[in-house]
Every structure is written in structure tokens, then in C-alpha cells.
Amino acid sequence: MYPLDQCKKEITAELQKVVTKYHYNEEIRLEIPPEDMGDFAFPCFSLAPLFKKSPIEIAKEIAAKISKNKWIKTVEVKGGYINFFINTTSLTTPTIQSILDKKDTYGYLKKKKKKVIIEHTSANPNGPLHVGRARNPIIGDTLVRIFKAAGYAVESQFYLDDIGKQVAILAWGVNNIRHECIPISENKKADHQYVGFYQIANERMNSDETVAQNISDIVKKLEHGDYKTIEMIHASYAPVLDGIKQSLLRININIDTYIPESTFMYDKSVERIIKKLKQTLYCHEQDDAFYLDMESFGIQGRNTKFFFLRNDGTTLYATRDIAYHQWKAEHADILVNVLGEDHKLESKQVRIALELLQTKILPQVVFYAFVSLPGGKMSTRRGRVVYLDDLIDECIERAYEEVKKRRTNELTDSQMRKIAEIVGIGSLRYNIIKVQPEKDIMFKWEDALNFEGNAVPFIQYAHARACSILGKTKTEKHEFEAAVLTHASEIALIKQLARFPLIIDDACNNFKPHTIANYLYETASAFNQFYRDCPVLSDENKELRSSRLTLVDATRIVLHNALDLLGITSPEEM
RNA sequence: GGGCGUGUGGCCUAGCCUGGAUAAGGCACCGGCCUUCUAAGUCGGUAACCGCGGGUUCGAAUCCCGCCACGUCCGCCA
Numbered sequence: 001m002y003p004l005d006q007c008k009k010e011i012t013a014e015l016q017k018v019v020t021k022y023h024y025n026e027e028i029r030l031e032i033p034p035e036d037m038g039d040f041a042f043p044c045f046s047l048a049p050l051f052k053k054s055p056i057e058i059a060k061e062i063a064a065k066i067s068k069n070k071w072i073k074t075v076e077v078k079g080g081y082i083n084f085f086i087n088t089t090s091l092t093t094p095t096i097q098s099i100l101d102k103k104d105t106y107g108y109l110k111k112k113k114k115k116v117i118i119e120h121t122s123a124n125p126n127g128p129l130h131v132g133r134a135r136n137p138i139i140g141d142t143l144v145r146i147f148k149a150a151g152y153a154v155e156s157q158f159y160l161d162d163i164g165k166q167v168a169i170l171a172w173g174v175n176n177i178r179h180e181c182i183p184i185s186e187n188k189k190a191d192h193q194y195v196g197f198y199q200i201a202n203e204r205m206n207s208d209e210t211v212a213q214n215i216s217d218i219v220k221k222l223e224h225g226d227y228k229t230i231e232m233i234h235a236s237y238a239p240v241l242d243g244i245k246q247s248l249l250r251i252n253i254n255i256d257t258y259i260p261e262s263t264f265m266y267d268k269s270v271e272r273i274i275k276k277l278k279q280t281l282y283c284h285e286q287d288d289a290f291y292l293d294m295e296s297f298g299i300q301g302r303n304t305k306f307f308f309l310r311n312d313g314t315t316l317y318a319t320r321d322i323a324y325h326q327w328k329a330e331h332a333d334i335l336v337n338v339l340g341e342d343h344k345l346e347s348k349q350v351r352i353a354l355e356l357l358q359t360k361i362l363p364q365v366v367f368y369a370f371v372s373l374p375g376g377k378m379s380t381r382r383g384r385v386v387y388l389d390d391l392i393d394e395c396i397e398r399a400y401e402e403v404k405k406r407r408t409n410e411l412t413d414s415q416m417r418k419i420a421e422i423v424g425i426g427s428l429r430y431n432i433i434k435v436q437p438e439k440d441i442m443f444k445w446e447d448a449l450n451f452e453g454n455a456v457p458f459i460q461y462a463h464a465r466a467c468s469i470l471g472k473t474k475t476e477k478h479e480f481e482a483a484v485l486t487h488a489s490e491i492a493l494i495k496q497l498a499r500f501p502l503i504i505d506d507a508c509n510n511f512k513p514h515t516i517a518n519y520l521y522e523t524a525s526a527f528n529q530f531y532r533d534c535p536v537l538s539d540e541n542k543e544l545r546s547s548r549l550t551l552v553d554a555t556r557i558v559l560h561n562a563l564d565l566l567g568i569t570s571p572e573e574m
Numbered sequence: 575g576g577g578c579g580u581g582u583g584g585c586c587u588a589g590c591c592u593g594g595a596u597a598a599g600g601c602a603c604c605g606g607c608c609u610u611c612u613a614a615g616u617c618g619g620u621a622a623c624c625g626c627g628g629g630u631u632c633g634a635a636u637c638c639c640g641c642c643a644c645g646u647c648c649g650c651c652a
Contacts, residue, residue, distance in 0.1 A: 034595065043594055045632075055594095055632090079595050124652065166652055289650050301576050301648035310650040317652045341646050344578055369579075369645065406614070423614090435587065438579060440645055447586070453600040454587075457614045469611050510591080518588065521599080528615060537611045552611095574614070 003094040004498040007071045011040055011084055014072065018065045024050060030084075038076060038083030039495070045080050055080025088491050092482035095498040099554040107500040107561050109508075112151040117328050118144050119363075120338035121248070121255065122159040125237040126170040127195030128187075129247050130385040131443055132378035133340060135368040138432045138567075140338040141253040142513040143366070145565045150508035152334070155256045159324060160241070162233060162260040164317055168218040170194065171236035172211070173201030187389060191243025194236075216312075223314045225266060247388050251425055252567040264323035270315055273323050273357065277308055280356050287311055297352045299345075306349045318346050322353045325363060329354075335363035336511070340370060341438075366511050368437035374444065386443065396424030398449045402457075403574070411573075419574055423457055426568040430456035433566055434517035454521050459559065460571050462524035462531075466556035467572040469536055473549055480550040481543050489526075489533040490551065496526040497558050504565070513566075520562045527555050 001009075012028045019028070024047060033041040044059040051058050059077045066075050066082070073087040099106045120140020123129055129137070140156065147154045161167055174197045182196035204211045221229040241258075248255065264270045274290075277283055282292045288311035295304040308319040328335050339347060347365050354362055372378070378385045400420035407416060431448050435441055451457045485494065503519045506512065536548040560570040 029592070031594085034598090037595075041595085045594060048632075081595065083595095161652065164652060287650085291650085299577075299648085303648055305650095307650050312650085314650085316650070321652095341579065343647090343652090345647050346652085348578090367579080367646095372645080402614070406612085410612090439587085440580060441586095447601085450601070451614060455600085455614090458600095461612080461614050465612065465615085472611070514588090518599090525599090531611075532616055535611070574612075 002098060002498070002501040003091055004495075004502060006094075007086055007091060008040065010069065010071050011086075014066055014069065015042055015062070015082075018062050019047075022047075022051065033081065033083055037078065037081075039086045040084040042082045042084075043080060044082065048080075088494065089482050091498055092485060092494050093480075095494060096480060096482070096550060096554050099497060099557050100550070103557055104561065104564075106557055107504050108149045109151040109501065109505060114152050114333040115331070116147050116152045116154045116334040116336060117157055117332040118147065118154060118336040118338070119157045119159055119328075120144075121244075121253075122161075123244060124161045124164075124166040125191075125241040125244060126166050126198040127240065128189070128191040129244055129388040130378050131388060131391050132370050132372070132385065134371060134388050134391070134428075135432050135437065135441075136338050136340065137248055137253050138251070138429055139366060139368055139437055139513055141567055142429075142433050142516070142565065143336060143338065143511065145567060146504065146508050146513060146516065147336075149504050149565060155332070156254075157328075158255045158258045159321075160258045160260045161317070162237065163219075163222050163262045163265060163320070165215065165219055167233055167237050168215050168222065169201045169205060170198045170240070171233045172205075172215050172218060173197030174236040175232065176214075177201060177204075187387070189243040189246065189389065190239035191241075191247070192387070192389070194240045194243075220312060220314055222262070223265060230262070247392070250389075250392055251429060252569070259324065261317075261320045261324070264320050264327065265315070269323045269327065270320055273326070273353075274309055274315070274319065276357055277353065282356070292349075292353065292356075294349060294352060299348065299352075306353070308353070318350055318353075321346070321350050322357070325350060325354055326357065326359055328363075329359050329361040332361070335361055337363045337365045339365055339367055341367045342370075343367070364511065366437055369440045371432075371441050371443045374442060391448075392425065392428060394445070395428045395449060396420050399424035399427065399451070399457075402451050407574075415573075419571055422569045422571045423451075423460060423574070426456040426460060426563070427451070429566055429568055430459075430517060433513050434521075436512065436514045456568060457574070459520050459524040459563065460568075461574055462527045463556060463559045463563070463570045464572060464574040465531060466527065466552050466559065469552050470549070470556065471572075472537060476546065476549065478550040478553060479543070479546040481547050484541075484544045484547050485551065487530075487534055489530040490548075493526045493530045493551065493555065496523050497554055500558055500562065503562075516562060516565050520559070520566070523555070523559060523562065527559070530555075 008030060012030060015028050026046070028042065030040040030042060044055040044062065047058050048055050056079065059080055059082050063075045063077045063082045066072065070090050071086050072084055074085045076083045076085070118140060121137040123133065144154050144156045174194065177197055177200050181200060185192040185196065205215055218229060222233060277292060278290060280292065284291055284293055289307055290309040291305040291307040293304060294306050308316060310316065344367060351362055373386065400416065403416045403419050427449060503515060507515045534548055536545065536552060539545045539548065563570045
């Protein structure tokens, strides 16, 4: 257990002890008061009706009975609140010790012996990733990192469409459209080269019935396991998928497993599911196709029919998705999906079907709103997009300009390039993750690439500053004496470092990756204030100097660990 | 028409789940701080009827109802 956990627990226990004498049995929930009013607060308002006294009197009465201990330094009553000021010397030593001992794993929670499958990205391999959906891999990968830190065994999965209409369109295009008819893409990556085939094929499909027929023939052959067709499809999308993987790798994302949809066709599990679904009370037939009537499950709208089998006997995306989820439920204890908000209905339908099939584990879903452009929605089909690769390039380029502006005289070009890469990629990830997923974001270059204020350079800079100080004292031993760190900025920074494990716990339990970004900003800010107030290297007092050095080192570790949770590299200089 | 989500200073965001003490930050704007560990920093200032209207409560940005705006979905697409 981490020091601050221990502290909170003991304050709660102390309160509990006093309060049970009054037959108050509600759970004690401590709050964090506004600045300068203490470290923890207990509001007494809800006790008023029980006590038949004013909250202020109650607070006074209870506060008088609180006995001070290792953690509780002073107790104050203000308004209807009991404010606790903790004994920082009790917190400082174990916190710093814990950071120095655990280093890269400081903040990590104890092992849970539970397996989590986090599905994210799962983009159709018919073109490059675009910014509209860029939140998906970033949120997904951040959750993967957070769950790992929270003690879970995690596997990330990309559900790969290798059997549906979208890849069939791409494959038809690749095989039937001449290269000269495709608009030339400047980017040499295969996903950029191939997307034109998909776009033109889409147009032809919509205007030419024979093409539409050819494509649906491909889908049918796929479902029947026609070997040659499968090979053809695979050859068409493989280079595109490879391009997608490369893009992900550029932003520090590696997905453990790619699960092809076809898996569940060929192992007959989709067939079994169809059979079971047909037996349910909610199944109906319409023109030889089958659907579940979702009306009694609270699904409303123009159409409450959830089709799972076409009239030609082929399956649909959602049908295969049900099979996939059943399979996942067999292989994990917790399932997490990261999906665009356009999947809300489908996800609900799949959930209902899974319930009908008595699936053991249902997925927790994190939905995100699309990133839009000032002119409207992005679309691969219509080619109205900003591609992720272009955004990455632009981020790095702009970061390079910023580095050059500041460090041309001190660093070599390759050093500056390296820093630009770290800052550029970090900027991209940070800007997307710092906003809660369900909030709409309008993509504007000037905002995305603003390098000031609450942005990643601020945090990375704080890390680089810490490294710079430490770099000058490599040979020194960092002795540590908690009692000498008494400056308000030092105390504030230590408390901030102590909070990190609680932040991880909260971010994990509530699927809120953006809280890590907030924490990082606050930590960097606390460090900058310390940096301003407490000179480290120039201090004459040896004990103070080395204790501060240790605090700098501890901050460096926490910033590094938290940045790592966001998949962002911590530069040693900037 | 219906479902789901979002609405917080000029702009962007946190807080909302679990109601509480002067609504917290950033950008922009104005004014200070580099002979001292990288000023991508720091200090101060201007700026908010928390979309609108009701309700619950001792107390509402937070919970409930209605309305408005935006996003998204309501395909034998994925």
C-alpha cells in the first residue's frame, strides 16, 4: 500500500471511530478541500438531520474527539467541514523512498490476477488511418497502459475486417481498376497508394450494377470459404494493413493481436450463433432474411429490426461481432472496447444478443466523439480527410521549428531532430488524450500544435529540467532528509508525487485516461514552482542540497512514469 | 419522429458519476521577472447570470423534468 493510501485510510478510520458512537453508519467519504484549507475534508452537513444540530456544531463536536496520530497534524473546523492537515514528515520519507525503490513501476498497483482484453482501432484495412478516428488508437493504447499499471494482464486486439463488403470493394478495385485511373498520392506508403482503388471502386459500385454484383459475389465466395477469393482479398488488404501498423508504431502503439473476422466464420461459431439466435423468441424472418426484434429491449427509432442474416445466407458485421465477443469472453475476465460514437446502436444490439446467448462477460465500452474538421466530417470514401501520417509529419515539423528557434546555437541538427520527434509525437497524443473521449473536438492545426501552456512541451520541459539538474551532479550521492524540506513548494510537490497511485486507480476504474494528462500538468506545474522557489545546485547547505536533489530525482521518475502511461517519451533535454 | 452524447469567461478544457466552502486551469489580451539549476518557464491583472426554463434539497455546474443548439445513429454497410 502506498503512503497516501495509508494516510487516507487512517484518517477515515479515525473519523469512523468517532462517528459510530453517534450511530452514524454511512460510508465516510473524504473530500479534497480548496487550497490552503487542508489536505482532506469531511463535510458534516448530512449529519445534521440525524444529530438535530447545525453542521458547524457537529463539526466542532466531532473534531474535538479526533485524536492526533502519525498522520493527523491538525484538525480545523470551518463552516460545516472538518479539515485535516496531514503530517507531511510522515508522508515525505515513505513517498520518496517508494519512488526511489520502485522507479519505473512507482504508482503501479498490486497484481490483480485478471486478464483484460482491450479492443481498439479495428479500422477497415481499406486506406490510411485518418484524424477523424485518431482518438481510437490513442485512447485504446492509453487504456492498455493504464490497465497494465493497475495490475492487470492486458492483451490489445485489433478486430480485422477481412471478410466484409469494405475489403471486398478494395479488392475489386485493386484487381479491376488500372493504376493510371487512380489519383496519385504523394505518400509512398502502401495504405496511401491503395486508398484510391477503394474510393474509385466505391464510385463504380454505386453507379454500375454489374460492379455492385461482382462485389457482392466476392462477399458470398468469402463466406463460403472459397480459397482463391480469400487469397485475393488477403493480397489486396495486406499492404494497407501494413501501412496502418507502421503509422501506429510511429505514435508508439503496438497492438498485440490481430483477430480476423473470418476466424469466426471458418470455425463455425457464427453458424452456431445464428442457429441459437433463430431459436429465440425475438427472431423473425422477412424475405428470407432473419432479424431480432429489439423493441422490447428498449431500442427505439424508425427501425427496431436487428438483421443478423441476409437473404442470400451471408452474415453481417454485427453477427460476426457477436461471435468475436463470445470468444473474447472465454479468454478474459474483463473486456473493454474503444468505439466511435457511430457504433453505439450496433454495440447495444450486440450486447442484447450476447445476453440472449447468456454470455458470461459483457464488454465495457468507451465511446469517443469524432474529430471533425472546420468544414465538416471526414470521410475516407469521399477523400475528405486529414490522414494521421500527415498530421504526425506536421507535428514533428512544427516541433522542429520550435526547437530550432531556441537551440540552434547549442545543439546539432540531429539532436534537434530527435527532440522534435519526441515533442511532435507527444503533442499529438497529449492533445487527443487530454480531452474526455465523449467530447466533440474540432481539429485545428493552431490548437493541436500550440506548444505553450497546457500542452506536452510544458511537461516534457519540466522533465528535461529535472534531468539537467541531475546531470550536473552525477557523481553525488543523493542523501535524503525529510525534515529539511519545509518550503511550501517542496511540500506541495511531494504531496503531488504521493497522489500518483491514486490517480492510476481512478483512471483505470472509471475508464478515464484524460485524468492522467491532468495529473501530469499539475505535477509539472508543481515542479516549476519548486524550481522557482528552491535553488538546488547553488544551495550551501549540503543536507538541503542533497535532499532537494533527491526530490528532483523523484519528480523525474514520476513525470517519466506518467508520460509513459500516455505513450509519450520523456526527453532528457529540450 | 425517436435513441444516445455534448453545451462552463472572447476561444479551449477540468470539475458532473459520488450535490457542499470564493467554479479550477490553458489560449488570447494587458503589465512585471533572465550577471542565479534551459524564459518551451514564472508572477500579477482584465474576463463566467456553468445553453434556457422549471423542480428536488438546508445547499445544484453537479440529481430530476421540459425546451433549445450541436454531434451521432435509427442500412439485408462496417
